[in-house]
Amino acid sequence: MELFTVEGIPEIRPGDNIPSHVEKNIDLIDGDIILIASTIISKSEGRATNLSNFTPSKRAESIAKSLESLTGKSKDPRFAQAILDESSEVLIESPFILCRTHFGHICVNAGIDRSNTGSHDILLLPIDPSHSAMGLKKQFSTDVSVIITDTCGRPFRYGQVGVAIGWAGISAHRDWRGKHDLIGHELEVTVQCILDELASAANLLMGEGDGGTPVVIVRNWDFGPFPENQDLFRKPEDDVVRKALRRWAS
Amino acid sequence: MELFTVEGIPEIRPGDNIPSHVEKNIDLIDGDIILIASTIISKSEGRATNLSNFTPSKRAESIAKSLESLTGKSKDPRFAQAILDESSEVLIESPFILCRTHFGHICVNAGIDRSNTGSHDILLLPIDPSHSAMGLKKQFSTDVSVIITDTCGRPFRYGQVGVAIGWAGISAHRDWRGKHDLIGHELEVTVQCILDELASAANLLMGEGDGGTPVVIVRNWDFGPFPENQDLFRKPEDDVVRKALRRWAS
Numbered sequence: 001m002e003l004f005t006v007e008g009i010p011e012i013r014p015g016d017n018i019p020s021h022v023e024k025n026i027d028l029i030d031g032d033i034i035l036i037a038s039t040i041i042s043k044s045e046g047r048a049t050n051l052s053n054f055t056p057s058k059r060a061e062s063i064a065k066s067l068e069s070l071t072g073k074s075k076d077p078r079f080a081q082a083i084l085d086e087s088s089e090v091l092i093e094s095p096f097i098l099c100r101t102h103f104g105h106i107c108v109n110a111g112i113d114r115s116n117t118g119s120h121d122i123l124l125l126p127i128d129p130s131h132s133a134m135g136l137k138k139q140f141s142t143d144v145s146v147i148i149t150d151t152c153g154r155p156f157r158y159g160q161v162g163v164a165i166g167w168a169g170i171s172a173h174r175d176w177r178g179k180h181d182l183i184g185h186e187l188e189v190t191v192q193c194i195l196d197e198l199a200s201a202a203n204l205l206m207g208e209g210d211g212g213t214p215v216v217i218v219r220n221w222d223f224g225p226f227p228e229n230q231d232l233f234r235k236p237e238d239d240v241v242r243k244a245l246r247r248w249a250s
Numbered sequence: 251m252e253l254f255t256v257e258g259i260p261e262i263r264p265g266d267n268i269p270s271h272v273e274k275n276i277d278l279i280d281g282d283i284i285l286i287a288s289t290i291i292s293k294s295e296g297r298a299t300n301l302s303n304f305t306p307s308k309r310a311e312s313i314a315k316s317l318e319s320l321t322g323k324s325k326d327p328r329f330a331q332a333i334l335d336e337s338s339e340v341l342i343e344s345p346f347i348l349c350r351t352h353f354g355h356i357c358v359n360a361g362i363d364r365s366n367t368g369s370h371d372i373l374l375l376p377i378d379p380s381h382s383a384m385g386l387k388k389q390f391s392t393d394v395s396v397i398i399t400d401t402c403g404r405p406f407r408y409g410q411v412g413v414a415i416g417w418a419g420i421s422a423h424r425d426w427r428g429k430h431d432l433i434g435h436e437l438e439v440t441v442q443c444i445l446d447e448l449a450s451a452a453n454l455l456m457g458e459g460d461g462g463t464p465v466v467i468v469r470n471w472d473f474g475p476f477p478e479n480q481d482l483f484r485k486p487e488d489d490v491v492r493k494a495l496r497r498w499a500s
Contacts, residue, residue, distance in 0.1 A: 095490060157482060197450040203442070
């Protein structure tokens, strides 16, 4: 299994064709997995915007005020409003805003970026990353899979890791249920989230900041004989932690 | 960056020297990162054991009983006792047992395995995986890093991913704080947990079950100029979700 970055991707602007930038700089082969940082997808889709476009509601004002008094740092209620607009549900409002985006991803600040935003204030996530991934997949001239990545913090463990937020042409999981161990016992629960594992692997090469390389190729990795399984974002009834957070926040 | 499995690792028994099995089957070079599934470390350390060695306390009986009535499946109170023995704190008891191991890792069932346990009933995690990793690192004849991996479920997202539970010779994180984005703005919080990203990447090749390959090498990956940072397991005061779970469970 090899991973490598695609060099030579320019600063992306609205309307840019990312697959053509990739193919200009690298020879792809069938089966390659193309991992693309959501930042450049957002930029190509015109999702960089300014805080002046957001008029804070009372709720946004109140969230910003309570974060301000908690952290001692000034918080822009327009930023809180952008987060509310991008969310279908707010799980917790303090000490940070954890919410569910309209496409199902649970993350801090609805994944809105304030670094690497070019001449704009903020960068929103793509509206529907799996839809974006499908569109990109079709534009490549080889038979590739596309995964759109972001980075996310986690409970229990320090540090952010790469995760998938949209994908096309690949299963979310390898489902080992019903398979057997070395001595023939059936395996316990083992649904392996290969999407997130691939996103984490790619994030080791993408980096952040001014040396960032937003496209990584995974080559020569064999998925194996598993049925397709496309559920990435937990349903509320399957999510004990989400239940606990709701109870705690209310 | 390349990842490859080490073929030819035999079934591991108590006292086996894992580094010598690895070096018999592959030529390592300085800078290689050796990722080893915790299962074989546990086996080499004699952590495979039988449920008959556990006498359930009242608490274990009660946990097993309540899980039984919730799931409709029979639960062995001796297994609950093994989990309690391996834990310093139980975060939730139902609908599954989420706990903190004595070395700080938060996971379901204290990471105790019931598959791939050889002729024993269960396989406990290594007592102190970072201590194990340090011992292994010293036994390799080249200058390598060692990461001991396990797989773990997560809130919000379906599926398990590879995570690190012990390590030696490598920083847990790349800490981008204070670095700048492409146009010179300081990056927001970005502490990247490379340990877990490497473990996830390796897990793509390790697999589960009867075709499992428990050792993966990562080669040609440049960590970059970052200061060392060794905190992997969140302190309670830095963990909102843990607070919420405690409140919820009580």
